[in-house]
Amino acid sequence: MSNQSNVILFVVNAPEFFLSHRFPLAVAAKKSGYEVHVATAEGPDIERIQAQGFIHHVVPFARSGQNPLNELGTLLCLTKLFRRVKPSLVHLITIKPVLYGGIAARLAGVKSVVSAVSGLGTVFLAESAAARLRRWLVTVMYRSAFKQSHLAVIFQNPDDRDALLTLKALMPEQARMIRGSGVTLSDYSYVPEPEGKPVVVMAARLLKDKGVFEFVEAARLLKQRGVSVEMRMIGSPDPGNPTSVNQQELDQWAAEGQVEFLGYRKDIAEQYAAANIVCLPSYREGLPKSLVEAAASGRIVVTTDVPGCRDAIIPDKTGLLVPVKNAVALADVIETLIDSPDLRKRMGQAGRALAEDAFAIEKIVEQHMDIYQELLKP
Template sequence: MKIAYLSHTEWYLRNFRLSWMKSLMSRGYTVYGVIQKKEAENYLENEGIPVIRYPIERKSVNPIHEIITILSLYRIFKKLRPTILHTFLHKPNLYGTIAGRLAHIPIIINHIPGLGYIYTEQNGVKVKLYRFVTSRLYRYCFKYADKVIFHNEDDLNEFVHLTNNRDKFMVIKGTGVNVEFFSPDKVPQARKRIVRASLGVSTNDIVITMTGRLIWHKGIYELVEAARMIHSKYENVTFLIVGWSDSGNPGSVSHRFIEDVGRCGYIKFLGKRENIRDILAITDIYVLPSYREGLPKGVLEAMAMGIPVVTTDVPGCREVVIDGVNGYLVPPFDSKKLAEALEKLILDEELRLRMGSIGRERVLSEFSEGIVINAIHSLYEELLDKHRQ
């Protein structure tokens, strides 16, 4: 049986869905990755996952380009004839559903892992127009989707008015974390010393880390301001910001800002890294002052590594961090409150260890990769049973 996973980038499927795809293959499914043409990483193919490429531009609003994308997907689906089409993110959800419907794919699943820029940005005529058009298209597509998956109830409630069938909507808690890999006992002390030295971090420094794309909606500005407040009182604290400037996102942080801030020395922008576990292994506190999330994978990976988390009291983040238990929730846009929460953890090692331990237990019981993959597999079986009837 064929399943097609549709996204705009190979990076997305690799970073968030690879474990799902490999697990499904181990259960006898044939899984294809359908991704944009211009990428040439070949990572999925190296993992044994066949890839089909199609033309799509994330930022394009040119009707001709968008029609070409839909027609290309239609031709792909007509030839491939998958039983299940699982789409991710706004454009693939919308265009994939239209093309999948035309190609008579039996089962179509839309996946909205987060609302994205057009729903989190409240200002600007252009953004409001995009949001209006996207919502109207979703209203149409939800008629033909067999299931629509969200990562939290708040996001689900943003869209529920667009359908007459609430039963189509469901929440699955994120992508799941590989708790065997992201485990505090997997990185030896010798390796930690090497990582610290390679990053120019002193042995005695307290390390505060953030991972993710460098877009303003992740709270980059607030984090930098909070870091300045912390540094004025504690010079033995280093901030590591791991991620890249996403040029495809209108809210991307500029390279000039990164260069200017990075000159201070105590805030280190590390760019895109593959060794996330190594960096988390030397981290004392994880921080994510985001304005809104689906369910933040970086936070869950940090929790799995036994690290306390300071994040914002917003959808997605409040689902994983319990204030005062495995970390702290602070108001969004508030650098002062962010700094105060970080300071509590900086001053209390015992508190850090206790909160970190509780966080790992929380991931093991609710957010592990195995739990999420089983939920996805059960959903596929349920939809297949309905299709056979």
């Protein structure tokens, strides 16, 4: 099949997310002969996207999305962009691009749509009356966005897929399963654990929903028990997110001294190599990249028994699950692992094998390219 006339347009809210989660896929598409366009909000990484020969378009994705007029403006901007570029296929990534981009694709007559649902977000967790209203509205939007004749909806875990199937937002034959965004294995070499005081590291945006408070509380409990451990947190607050940790909380935790806050880091491979245990006590995920990277690094994982997190490990083989929002259980499991170096080593090696088998970027890219070719068949 000749791909020369095919134009793929990736739509993602932030340029840095495109680079961290979908960049290898766009490179592979370009190598296969597709003309690659990328639409994101403004950001400092746009030049890096353009430097790869991708054509970039700015779309005004607002972080919080509380202003209906702004949201309508984003939808209209996407519709105009699709009509102008006339893509053979749009690949919509993260919640707003999937919802608005799906509706815009229908309005603009885009032939083929790939929607990547990388987690259903906190709207499917909250139980307040306002949250239930938002959930109803989002469900209506999903149903509208998924009314396409040539559509594939990629899920990272079965819970998110089953939730949207139950809501009758899409047909079963439209659903696909790809486990996460993949990892470049050569970037995360498996090295033996460091000697000395055990290190537990958590890498995530500093949001309540990521389990930051439970991680800090577990650190307090371990100190009270006299357990010798160094707890490290990698990541920065996200002011546009209503569940973000605020500066006052950060200052208080820093003063307590139980957790070392390293801020935003790009050297995750080195940070994991310097750790003994990787932890993510999140409330819900698509399939967390941090745990895929932990597996590639050969590090045992402690995470919560929730959608996405449990799908990133083989329970009791590459990592251990704890109940969500339970700092005591988290501290208990960390303490057990600190006393079990052989178990950590065995599970870390099994994690590396899992990464090679399921998460290698080449396999993830190949699965996406197969979907593109299937949808673009004449």
